Structures are given as structure tokens and as C-alpha cells.
Amino acid sequence: MATDDTVLTEDSLTLRPGGLAVALKVPWYRSLWLSSVSDIAVTVDGERVPRDELRVELGDRTYHVGELKDQWDTLWFIQDRLQVVVPRERPPAEGQEVDVEVAVELRLPYMQIAPMTYVTNHATNRRTLTAR
Amino acid sequence: MTAPGTPVQGVTLYSFTRAFHGRRYTFEELVREVARRGLGPGLELVGFQSIKGFPDVDPGFVTRFRSLIDETGLVPTCLSANADAGLRRDRMLTDDELVDYMRPQIAVARELGFPVVRVQISLTPDDMERLLPVAEQYGVRLGLEIHSHQHPRHPRIQALLERYEKLGSPLLGFVPDWGASLRAVPSTLLRKYREAGYDEDLLTGLEELWREHHAEGPPMTEPQHGRWFGQVVELAHRHGAGDRAIEMAVNITGLFGHAPASDWADVLPWAVHTHGKFYEIDADGDEPSVPVRELIGLWVGSGYSGAISSEWEGFHWNDWDDPFEVVAGEQALIRASAAASGSRVIVDPAEARRLVGLPGGRNI
Numbered sequence: 001m002a003t004d005d006t007v008l009t010e011d012s013l014t015l016r017p018g019g020l021a022v023a024l025k026v027p028w029y030r031s032l033w034l035s036s037v038s039d040i041a042v043t044v045d046g047e048r049v050p051r052d053e054l055r056v057e058l059g060d061r062t063y064h065v066g067e068l069k070d071q072w073d074t075l076w077f078i079q080d081r082l083q084v085v086v087p088r089e090r091p092p093a094e095g096q097e098v099d100v101e102v103a104v105e106l107r108l109p110y111m112q113i114a115p116m117t118y119v120t121n122h123a124t125n126r127r128t129l130t131a132r
Numbered sequence: 133m134t135a136p137g138t139p140v141q142g143v144t145l146y147s148f149t150r151a152f153h154g155r156r157y158t159f160e161e162l163v164r165e166v167a168r169r170g171l172g173p174g175l176e177l178v179g180f181q182s183i184k185g186f187p188d189v190d191p192g193f194v195t196r197f198r199s200l201i202d203e204t205g206l207v208p209t210c211l212s213a214n215a216d217a218g219l220r221r222d223r224m225l226t227d228d229e230l231v232d233y234m235r236p237q238i239a240v241a242r243e244l245g246f247p248v249v250r251v252q253i254s255l256t257p258d259d260m261e262r263l264l265p266v267a268e269q270y271g272v273r274l275g276l277e278i279h280s281h282q283h284p285r286h287p288r289i290q291a292l293l294e295r296y297e298k299l300g301s302p303l304l305g306f307v308p309d310w311g312a313s314l315r316a317v318p319s320t321l322l323r324k325y326r327e328a329g330y331d332e333d334l335l336t337g338l339e340e341l342w343r344e345h346h347a348e349g350p351p352m353t354e355p356q357h358g359r360w361f362g363q364v365v366e367l368a369h370r371h372g373a374g375d376r377a378i379e380m381a382v383n384i385t386g387l388f389g390h391a392p393a394s395d396w397a398d399v400l401p402w403a404v405h406t407h408g409k410f411y412e413i414d415a416d417g418d419e420p421s422v423p424v425r426e427l428i429g430l431w432v433g434s435g436y437s438g439a440i441s442s443e444w445e446g447f448h449w450n451d452w453d454d455p456f457e458v459v460a461g462e463q464a465l466i467r468a469s470a471a472a473s474g475s476r477v478i479v480d481p482a483e484a485r486r487l488v489g490l491p492g493g494r495n496i
């Protein structure tokens with residue numbers, strides 16, 4: 001699925017204390033278990049945010065990106081958003097435009113091509129978003 | 133001689149993935165839109181797409197879904213389940229775990245009134261045999277989808293067929309997906325790649341490779357498919373499409389299958405539902421990449437009177453066409469093809485319910 005354009009939406013960027021949050025849609029046609037998410041990368045105004053600084057929220061739970069692989073009993077519903085919380089030394093002001101790029105790497109758990117090897121989907125989406 | 137079949141017209145909500153994914157419709161709104169446009173009567177869902185929390189479905193949803201079906205007059209045909217054997221990162225699910233993973237999905241199908249559950253190739257003949265008592269318990273049929281790059285003569289499908297013949301249960305069967313039998317690379321995909329700036333040599337190369345594979349015939353082994361996959365990846369890299377190489381290979385070798393339409397004859401007696409996969413409808417109302425007329429001729433000729441879900445997969449790259457209109461286009465083509473084959477397609481809900489409805493209605 002050519003999913004690059006589906007990850008971010010116009011209203012994806014919100015302000016948080018000490019930073020911002022980027023809302024992501026699952027770049028696939030169905031809901032997936034969080035264990036299907038191999039990686040998430042976020043670049044803000046051209047600067048790649050270190051992976052360890054990102055926090056991922058789904059519902060009332062928070063994860064490091066590296067912990068998602070173990071969440072094989074939590075479903076990311078196709079119409080729900082993952083919030084990726086990004087700390088910023090100087091958070092943008094409300095209404096400010098921010099250049100955001102996200103890359104989501106998925107492993108599709110029902111599409112096996114060899115033992116323990118699965119079809120992947122890589123979606124990259126870059127947009128200028130207004131902080132709300 | 134077999135009496136001509138009368139397939140039931142229908143659609144899978146998968147065709148409208150972009151609209152649902154983009155939150156332009158709630159689930160209920162989408163079902164109503166399908167009914168309003170006359171794209172039923174058959175209705176298929178992908179459980180993990182349409183239903184939040186699937187397969188843990190709360191009683192409130194079951195009640196709401198049943199009243200939605202009563203209100204719209206649509207006929208539930210197939211609930212598509214997923215066999216997520218790679219759920220965990222540390223190991224594959226064991227056979228026991230995979231059977232347990234499928235069980236609640238099958239139970240939900242019955243609760244919602246679906247007579248057929250689509251299951252996937254991760255399931256072996258042994259798994260299907262172990263799931264038979266579950267199908268019997270809930271009184272639904274299990275159809276293992278024959279999806280490109282698998283095809284009717286693939287050894288894995290033949291092994292399933294052999295087991296089905298041994299078990300002889302009407303509750304085990306197949307869901308043929310027409311994507312296994314393409315006749316050309318969809319032009320809309322090439323248009324999308326062209327618009328994305330990939331050079332003409334790459335596009336020509338992709339089509340040439342697909343035609344070479346087509347001449348070779350559908351892949352009988354995984355190494356053969358792997359070799360094709362590698363050829364597309366290598367070609368894409370040579371033309372500087374490295375970040376899109378895997379996607380191109382998945383599309384060219386994974387979606388657009390090479391099985392001659394006539395190969396379906398062996399498995400059609402075991403077809404419990406059909407995915408009328410298609411990509412585009414041209415100005416003449418034909419599908420240039422899927423031989424719909426020929427396929428319908430075979431389906432009708434084999435006496436098939438199950439549902440055919442129009443399954444538009446063009447949305448993967450095609451964000452310009454209206455999914456409701458292209459689905460209506462394929463359904464018109466299917467009706468005309470059935471008429472040309474001396475039969476007809478069922479569009480009346482009562483007739484459809486008699487042919488494909490859950491026996492005994494929804495009461496368990």
C-alpha cells in the first residue's frame with residue numbers, strides 16, 4: 001500500500017509542555033498489533049530527534065519506541081492515532097508552522113515470506129504542520 | 133451437466149479503505165453508503181479493519197450491527213479474519229496458539245451473522261483440520277483465501293485441496309481471489325510511478341519483468357518467487373528507486389498473479405466465497421488487468437452461486453478515482469459477463485439471503 005501520504009494529517013501537530021506531539025495513523029489497511037511497529041523516526045525542522053527521546057502514547061499507555069515490539073496484545077486501531085511525544089528545548093509557539101517528517105516501519109504479521117521473515121511496509125510522510 | 137450458477141453481487145469494505153482510514157466515514161456511515169448506492173446486497177468486512185477491538189466485540193456492537201443489517205437490507209457474506217502467525221517477535225505462534233487465535237474471530241462471525249470466515253495461507257492443512265470442530269461448533273464455513281502469489285496449482289493449495297477431499301466437510305473450502313489471475317500490470321500503478329518521477333525505462337522494465345514472469349507461469353516454489361522479487365528489487369535500485377524497491381517488488385511479484393483463468397477449475401467446487409479483485413475500469417467498462425469476463429464464464433459454468441465481493445485494490449496507489457464509482461463499474465461488468473454466459477447475478481436481497489445467508493438466520 002502506498003501509504004506515505006496517510007500517516008500525517010493537517011491536525012497532527014499539537015503542543016505539549018516542553019515539546020510537541022505528532023499524531024500518526026497506521027500506514028496499513030487494517031489495525032495492527034503494536035508489535036508490528038519496528039521503528040518510528042521523527043525529524044523536526046530538519047533535525048532528527050534521537051529515538052530514545054521519543055515517547056509513544058496509545059490510549060492511556062506510554063512506551064519507548066523500542067518497547068513497541070513486545071506489545072503483541074495491544075491493537076492500534078485503523079482509525080485511532082498514536083501520539084509521538086517529542087521534547088523540544090524551545091517548543092514552537094501556537095500557530096507556528098513546523099516542518100515535520102515521520103518514518104514508520106511495519107512488519108506485517110500475517111505475510112510471512114520465510115521463517116521469521118515478514119513483508120515490511122515503510123512509510124515516510126513530510127508535511128508543514130501548524131502547531132495547535 | 134452443471135446448471136449455470138447465479139453468483140450474488142456484493143462488496144467488501146476493503147474497497148473503501150482510503151475513505152475509512154481517512155475518517156471520512158464512521159463504520160455505520162460507510163455501510164449505509166454502500167446500501168444507498170446499491171453496491172450490495174452482499175457485505176463483507178475485514179474484522180481488523182472495521183471493528184474496533186476485534187475480535188473482542190462487545191454486545192452493544194453486535195446489537196448495533198444487527199439493526200444496521202435490518203435497516204439497510206444488506207446480507208452479511210464473509211468476515212475476513214487474519215492469521216497473524218508473526219504476532220510475536222521472538223517466535224512464531226505454535227499451531228495451538230494459532231488455532232486459539234482464530235477461534236474468537238470465527239465465533240464473532242457467527243454472532244454478527246456471517247456465514248463464511250476468510251482465513252489465510254499461514255494456516256496449514258493440519259490447522260484447517262483442527263479448526264473444523266470450531267467451524268462446526270459455530271456453524272460457519274472457513275474459506276482459505278487463494279491470493280497471489282499463491283494460486284490454485286501451488287503445492288500448498290493442492291495440499292489443502294487434498295485434505296479437504298479427505299475430510300469431505302462442506303464447512304472447509306477456499307476463497308479464490310482474482311488477483312491471482314492478472315493479464316497485465318494495472319495502468320494506474322504505472323501512471324502513479326510516472327507522476328512520482330520514476331523514469332520511463334524503469335516503468336518499461338517493470339512491465340517487461342512482469343511479462344517474463346507471466347510467460348514462465350505462476351510460481352510453484354518459494355525460491356522461484358524469491359528470484360522474481362530479487363529481479364524487481366535489482367531493477368528498481370538500478371534506476372535509483374531504492375527506497376521504493378521493496379514496494380515495487382511486492383506489487384509486481386506479490387499482487388499481480390500469473391495463473392491462467394482455467395487453473396481455477398480444480399478448486400471452484402470448493403469455493404465458499406469469492407474476492408472479485410480488480411484495479412481499474414476503462415472507458416469501455418472493461419477491466420484491462422483482470423479477465424473478469426473469462427473468470428465469470430468459469431464461475432457461472434461451474435455452478436457457483438456464492439457471493440462475489442467486488443474488491444477494489446487500486447486504492448493502494450490510486451487516490452484520484454471515486455471508490456464507489458469504480459466498484460459500481462466492476463459490478464456492471466460482472467452482471468454483463470454473467471448475462472453473456474447465459475446466467476445472471478443476484479441483486480435481490482431476499483434471493484441473496486436464500487443463497488448465501490447463514491442457515492437458520494441469525495438465531496443461535
